[in-house]
Amino acid sequence: MKKKLIGFSVAGALLLGSAGVYASSNSKTLEVFYNVKDIKINQVSKMPENKPFTYNGTTYVPLRFISEQLGSPVEWDSANQTINIGKTSEKSAFYPGRDLDYMNFQSSGSYTDSTYKYSFGKDTISNNIGNDYNNYITLSVTSNSGEEWSLLEFPLNGQFSTFKTSLALTERSKSMSNEVKLEVYLDEKLLETYSISAGDMPQDIELKLKGANKIGFKLVRKDGGSFAQVGLFDAKFYK
Incomplete structure (x- = not known):
């Protein structure tokens, strides 16, 4: 079992993959374990480029990797500080409750x-x-x-x-x-x-x-x- 010390900001990056959320301040060092040898999705072995790790009994896997492997794209909405998984609102559409109110x-x-x-x-x-x-x-x-x-x-x-x-x-x-x-x-x-x-x-x-x-x-x-x-x-x- 490999053990490694990583910064908190790096852990945040691994959770999202290339979606990219980082802690900018108050960073601390975490002790994590790279003990995941394989991930199988629908019985097919697939491993992300950023390796999963375990911290305090919880295994962390890049969110983008899992979502896209399951057919649901993931998107980071920086303006609203929101992670969108799967279907998102269309940028060219106008929605009741957001863009239109009843008369x-x-x-x-x-x-x-x-x-x-x-x-x-x-x-x-x-x-x-x-x-x-x-x-x-x-x-x-x-x-x-x-x-x-x-x-x-x-x-x-x-x-x-x-x-x-x-x-x-x-x-x-x-x-x-x-x-x-x-x-x-x-x-x-x-x-x-x-x-x-x-x-x-x-x-x-x-x-x-x-x-x-x-x-x-x-x-x-x-x-x-x-x-x-x-x-x-x-x-x-x-x-």
């Missing part, structure tokens, strides 16, 4: 049950097949015996050409009763209608916005039923 919400039910939410990079929510997102819009209707709807609108001001998202029930509503419909409006004119039932797979949506001034998402249920919530996952606009 209007209305519903036929009580405000506490017929609700909306949108988020970017904060809370995480799952769709009906267990995929997690921290970029989404949700609309809900409460449990009721009659017709219900919820409407959420965003201003576009003629600046956007395309909207993309994945439409699905949320984890909370994956076993809901009765069908719901999502109606999409551009400047209060109906553009598309999507029917959603329990057991439906998520569907990718791409809408042309035609220089519209606003877009509206209206969740409608005609025949009543249990609480229902749909999500527009990875929702983004393009100019």
